[in-house]
Amino acid sequence: MDTTAALVLFAAITTYAIFGGADFGAGFWDLVAGGTKRGGRARNVIDHAIAPVWEANHVWLIFVWVLLWTCFPEAYASITLTLFVPLTLAALGIVLRGASFAFRKAVFRTRDRRNFGAAFAISSVLVPYCFGAVIGAIASGRVPAGGKAGAPWGSWVNPTSVLGGVLAVCVAAYLAAFFLVSDARRLSDETMVAYFRRRAIGAAAAAGLVALVGIFVLANDAKYLFDGLTSRALPLVILSAVCGLAALGLLTRRTRHGARLAAVGAVASLVAAWGVAQWDYLLPESLTVSAAAAPTGTMTAVLVATGLAAVLIVPAFVLLYVLDQKTLLPEESMPEPAHSPLEQVSHVTDEPAG
Amino acid sequence: MAIDVLANVVTGVALSVDPVPWARSQMAFTLAFHIILVPLGVSWSVMTLIANYRGIKHQDADAMLLAQRWSKYMAVTFAVGAVTGTVLSFEFGLLWPKFMGQWGAAFGVPFAFEGIFFFTEAVFISIYIFGWRRLKPWAHFWTGVPIAVAGIFGSISVVAANAWMNSPQGVTLDKSGKVIDVDPMGVIFNDAMPLMAAHMVVAAYLVGGFMVASVYAVGMLKGRTDHYHRMGFIIAFTVAAIATPVQMAVGDTLARWVYDNQPTKFAAIEMVPKTSDDVPEVLLGHLNSEGEVTGGIPIPGLASILSDPSDGTSTVVQGLDETPAADRPTNHEVNVTHLAWDVMVGVGTLLFLLTLWWWAAWIFRRSMPGSKWFLRAAAASGVLGVVAMEAGWTVSEVGRQPWIVYEKMKVEDAATANTGIWITFIGVVILYLGLGVTTILVMRQMSRRFRGGQSGEVDVPYGPSEPIEAGDEKVPL
Numbered sequence: 161m162d163t164t165a166a167l168v169l170f171a172a173i174t175t176y177a178i179f180g181g182a183d184f185g186a187g188f189w190d191l192v193a194g195g196t197k198r199g200g201r202a203r204n205v206i207d208h209a210i211a212p213v214w215e216a217n218h219v220w221l222i223f224v225w226v227l228l229w230t231c232f233p234e235a236y237a238s239i240t241l242t243l244f245v246p247l248t249l250a251a252l253g254i255v256l257r258g259a260s261f262a263f264r265k266a267v268f269r270t271r272d273r274r275n276f277g278a279a280f281a282i283s284s285v286l287v288p289y290c291f292g293a294v295i296g297a298i299a300s301g302r303v304p305a306g307g308k309a310g311a312p313w314g315s316w317v318n319p320t321s322v323l324g325g326v327l328a329v330c331v332a333a334y335l336a337a338f339f340l341v342s343d344a345r346r347l348s349d350e351t352m353v354a355y356f357r358r359r360a361i362g363a364a365a366a367a368g369l370v371a372l373v374g375i376f377v378l379a380n381d382a383k384y385l386f387d388g389l390t391s392r393a394l395p396l397v398i399l400s401a402v403c404g405l406a407a408l409g410l411l412t413r414r415t416r417h418g419a420r421l422a423a424v425g426a427v428a429s430l431v432a433a434w435g436v437a438q439w440d441y442l443l444p445e446s447l448t449v450s451a452a453a454a455p456t457g458t459m460t461a462v463l464v465a466t467g468l469a470a471v472l473i474v475p476a477f478v479l480l481y482v483l484d485q486k487t488l489l490p491e492e493s494m495p496e497p498a499h500s501p502l503e504q505v506s507h508v509t510d511e512p513a514g
Numbered sequence: 515m516a517i518d519v520l521a522n523v524v525t526g527v528a529l530s531v532d533p534v535p536w537a538r539s540q541m542a543f544t545l546a547f548h549i550i551l552v553p554l555g556v557s558w559s560v561m562t563l564i565a566n567y568r569g570i571k572h573q574d575a576d577a578m579l580l581a582q583r584w585s586k587y588m589a590v591t592f593a594v595g596a597v598t599g600t601v602l603s604f605e606f607g608l609l610w611p612k613f614m615g616q617w618g619a620a621f622g623v624p625f626a627f628e629g630i631f632f633f634t635e636a637v638f639i640s641i642y643i644f645g646w647r648r649l650k651p652w653a654h655f656w657t658g659v660p661i662a663v664a665g666i667f668g669s670i671s672v673v674a675a676n677a678w679m680n681s682p683q684g685v686t687l688d689k690s691g692k693v694i695d696v697d698p699m700g701v702i703f704n705d706a707m708p709l710m711a712a713h714m715v716v717a718a719y720l721v722g723g724f725m726v727a728s729v730y731a732v733g734m735l736k737g738r739t740d741h742y743h744r745m746g747f748i749i750a751f752t753v754a755a756i757a758t759p760v761q762m763a764v765g766d767t768l769a770r771w772v773y774d775n776q777p778t779k780f781a782a783i784e785m786v787p788k789t790s791d792d793v794p795e796v797l798l799g800h801l802n803s804e805g806e807v808t809g810g811i812p813i814p815g816l817a818s819i820l821s822d823p824s825d826g827t828s829t830v831v832q833g834l835d836e837t838p839a840a841d842r843p844t845n846h847e848v849n850v851t852h853l854a855w856d857v858m859v860g861v862g863t864l865l866f867l868l869t870l871w872w873w874a875a876w877i878f879r880r881s882m883p884g885s886k887w888f889l890r891a892a893a894a895s896g897v898l899g900v901v902a903m904e905a906g907w908t909v910s911e912v913g914r915q916p917w918i919v920y921e922k923m924k925v926e927d928a929a930t931a932n933t934g935i936w937i938t939f940i941g942v943v944i945l946y947l948g949l950g951v952t953t954i955l956v957m958r959q960m961s962r963r964f965r966g967g968q969s970g971e972v973d974v975p976y977g978p979s980e981p982i983e984a985g986d987e988k989v990p991l
Contacts, residue, residue: 212644215596216636223629225603229614230622237615240607244932251604252945255597259949262593266586266956268963307615309931454619454696457684461698465626472630476637476660483641483649 161463162453165231166442168466170435172227176220177431178335178424181328183214185336187257187284188329189359196274203277205352209343211265212484216477218258230462232452234305235442242303242310243294250290257283285329292328296321299438300382305447319381323374330370331427334363338407338423346485357411360423364408368401371430384444388437396433400426534926536935537609540942542911544601547946549907550900551595555635556665556715557722557753558588559642563658564749570651576742580749582646583964584726587957589643594953596636598946609935613918613928619693620685621675623701628671634664666715673711674702680776680910681706682919705775709768710910716761717906721899723754724865728896731889748882751892754899755869762866765859765906766820773821776920777832778842779913782851784817789833793817798856801845805834843915854908861902865895 186206193199193206229236240247256279264276293316297303300320304310315321337360344352378386389397407422438444442452453459562584569578607614614621638660645654678684684700685693730747773780780786786793787805795817799810815827822829834842843851868891875883882888914920918928 212640215593216633216640218596218600219629219633219636222600222603222632225607226622226625226629229606229618230626231619233618233622234615236607236618237611240604240614241611241930241932244608244930244934247604247608248938248941251601251608252941254600255945255949258593258597258600259952262590263952263956266590266960268959272959307612312932312934454622455694457696457698458619458623461623461696462626465630468627469630469633473633473637476634480637480641483645 161456161459162231162450163440165227165453165459165462166440166449168463169224169227169231170432172220172224173435174428174431176217176224177331178427179213179217180220181288181332181427182335182339183210183217184257184284184288185332185334185363186210186340187261187281188333189336189340189356190277191281191285196270201349201352202355205340205344205347205349205356207265208347209340210261213480214261215258216480218254221254227462230458231454232442232449233454235447235452237307238303238305238443238447239294239298241307242312242315243297245312246290246293246297246316250287250294253283253287253290256280257287288328288332289325292324292326293317293321294324295328295434296324296382298443299324299385299434300378301384301444301446303443303446305443305452319377320385323370323377327367327370327374330363330367331430334360334367335423335427337363338411338420341411342417342420360411360419361408364404368404384441385434385437388439389433392439393433393437396429396436400429400433403429533931533933533935534929536939537929538925540935540939541605541609543939543943544598544605544946545907546904547950548595548598548602549903551591551598552669552714553718553720553722553725553899553903554588554591555595556669556718558584558591558726559639559658559661559665560719561723561726561749561753562588563655563662564753565745566655566658568745570655574745577745580742580746583960585643585646587960588639590953590956590960592635592639594949598949601942608932608938609930610918610928611930613923616691616923617682617685617693617919620682620696620701621678623696623698624671624674624678627702628668628675631664631668631671634660635668638664665718669715669718670707670711671702673714674704674707676910677706677710678702678704679918680704680710680914680920682922706771709764709771712764713761713768713906716757716764717903719757720754720761720865721896721903723750723752723757724892724895724899726750726896727754728893731892731895735886735889735893744882747892751872751882754865754895755872758862758866758869761862765862770821773831776914778834778837779851780821781832781834781836782843782848782913783855783909784821784831785848785852786817786831786833788835789830791818791830792827793821793829793831795820796852798853801848801852803845805845841916841921843913847912847915851909851913854905854912858902858905858909861898861905865898865902868892868895 186209190199190203190206193202225236228239260276260279260283264273264280267273267276296318297310297315297320300318302310302315302318302321337356340356341353341360344350344356375386378389403422403426407419407426410419410422440449441447442449562581565577565584566581568574569576569581638657641649642654642658642661645657649657678701681704683704684697684702686695686697688694727747727750730743730750733743734747769780769783772783784793785796785799785801785807787801787807792815794812794814796807796810796812799812800808802808817831818825818827818829821831834848868888871883871888871891875881875888916924916926918925
């Protein structure tokens, strides 16, 4: 049962890394899209892509926390005790990102939009960096168990954490670019399809490069993780690389869905590789899954809740994504064709611009 | 609380050692902020659905427009609520690692179920907000219903966790105090849960109703008395006017539950230093350093009568002195609890009288009260509702002190050892104040845009906006 709970936890982390990651990555592309005029078109696609889904995707993070503190309370307590600084930064970044994104959609003056947009975009880079650094700290064994705090700064300012942070930003940008290619295609914006395709290739190269450098970093700085990655998790590492290459190949061959799926596969197997490499430690070399596990009653309740969630939530998510992908959830503030103001009064359901 | 916070800032900057008061201040501040968004998340969706239903059923274009605009505002408040709620999930560990390490296995159980409801809420709120144009009207209406249901059950789940802190059942401990077995049903359905959850859910409808109604009351006072604004007011105020009398009954029952189960908290609420019968109800007043009640307006015997009406003035109320000083709220905390209690009951009673006015007008005149004074009172009701809710929550939390888990763990033993909390506290306050002000400004801007019919501007998302000719679009005011 402890193992099942840990698998659910890692599945939730992976889901958040993919969907939440893609939303953060979209913020990265928003940040580097350029000035108001030049970046307008790209930001259009980004808005369109994440507005209907980001809040639902964000809930995965809360679910991860809940699973962690309920099923493995000591791990949660140890992580939050040692990694106080990056987690506080991440929490504040999340507030800034979510609120600014919602505000940007609600205001209409260019100046306001630009300010909120900047806050949204900068925090979209800060948050994945912090999470990556946190994972780096955990994976390199810098978070001790047993109520002792690790180094308040050194735990997350170190080679593995920097690697984790940079890799998280790259992976988020990489995923987002693949998703945005599809979104631009749905909007029939061929210029933007090409625009994000170029960026997807660039991000893939960057992520690949960081991962390569990472091998040397981990070999020196995170021995336990490195040994795991090069032994029992090696198939997953290879799978991740293969998926990454396949994604690039499919992207240049302009298939419809294949590239996006392969990119998701690359990220999912990367997260899984991390999990397998440090198994069965939650906090490498100080706290195992079974040592941190909550009593059976708790585990049963959580697994029941997870089962219920699978029955209730998965169809709801499918509905959301299908409606979104079929463009049945149009961005209300986007220019929609054939809309005269008079029509808006007679057909109230057509009122634009919330 | 404000004085507490100020005192903490001054002493903390000077010493920056003891993290406990800072952790408490930060938790209190972030929760106090988040709890304002809760009623909107829970009850505004219902008000929107009422307008939406009317819009479709009676072909009422104004009602439809109202529902659409409310859903747009909700998109903003829900986003702010979601991110401030997320902060709390970080803070449980960042501020209270020892509490979570020891009790997470029990405290977390209700949250596992809350996760389901939060997912439901987030998914369907997106579909509802973005689905206005393409989904068929009734299909679209039904995508809003899960939001309302999830709002109720989500808040019940969260309150169940908080109730467990008051009534920590369903756990088996070994000799060292470690949790070795958890009965999930016992945790979720702890004795304090049903009444506390009911009190919070009804509060969400009460406060949310008054908050929304107060905005329209201001509009009507400014002369916007058309069908659209009246409907906005009537829907919201009716929700509040149904919730308020219910809340009086629920709150009264909950107070008696506290009398029976948490006598120390009850003694703090009623400010009773020594056990006795014929206890007076002291309005306001103060517990001095000697532990004596000074000032205030005592109403003879009333506290005893209210505690158990069947025994009247002979009802014995347990005093603070029955509990060792280390295990009960300090005199200062007693004063805070008692004052918060008076504020909650006092403001709640005023709001109850306001709803009586409303119902009387409907019963005798078949229309809403016409008096300007009614609208003025209604305009204040939103803020008053929030004040009552914050006060009620203060009673629950401060009255439980010094315990974080009642009679099992003290707050000071739960906090982080991190001495830098005073820095994050200041950062959080600045960020949240900015967030609060911005939220209000953004919503005002949306409202002005709706009224001015400048919606066309938004069609140019990031480029310089085109000037819009006046009268280009006629929106019902």
